[in-house]
Amino acid sequence: MNKTRHITNPQVTEYMNGFYKAASPELDELRRQAETDDVPIILKETEDYLNTLLAMVKPKRILEIGTAVGYSAAYFAVKSGAAVVTIEKGEDVHLTAKSNIEELGLSGQVRLYCGDGEEETLKLMEAGEEAFDLVFIDAAKSHYKRFLDAALKLSHPGTVIVADNVLFQAKTVSDEYDPSGKHKTNIRRLREFIEYVYDHPALETSLAACGDGLTISVVKEI
Ligand SMILES: C[S@@+](CC[C@H](N)C(=O)[O-])C[C@H]1O[C@@H](n2cnc3c(N)ncnc32)[C@H](O)[C@@H]1O
Known part of the structure; x- marks a missing residue:
């Protein structure tokens, strides 16, 4: 993918990526495949x-x-050894992820659910799911606040909640990066989300201008 990104100087990104090492040859191949198919995965x-x-x-x-x-889910499983629960709304892509996870031999470690991020998280909570230590939000940008509110119900003090793409190729920072106004709603909702996580009394939050922008929030209390 070769989209213009305004968050960091491209030369800086290229320098940083010089240090990149894939977590495994299989994941390297899955990244390559996703990039070829233009599937947006973590940078x-x-x-x-x-x-x-x-x-x-x-x-x-x-x-x-x-x-x-299933790229980042597989990455989390391989790199951390953690049990991973991942939720995807699109049925076709969910099935592709399922088969990728099976091929990678990670079915015992990664549980995949098909549905809306908030609804599935609340169902997990009602079914008695244990709290998570790390939450990664990387889905529809205009729904980040409801994903976070649901995830907080399955968090404990110390849980880290990361949200990806919050700077949205700098569109969140300035309307000048969205001249047609096509992304107005996503931009407004991302701005509201960032203010929300910064102001949230239970969270300590930082914003990192890395990739497409990340918020990193630590749960202080529930
Ligand atoms: C940027 S991609 C995720 C990339 C993945 N985390 C990775 O790095 O390998 C965003 C995904 O969120 C899914 N999505 C969109 N809205 C959703 C929702 N309400 N609940 C769950 N998933 C959703 C999209 O279908 C899409 O596949």
């Missing part, structure tokens, strides 16, 4: 950033909202 520099976060948090249980073809 290399985002993955690089998550590597350190995983080493710090040492999660045993990870919740992901937005599976796509």
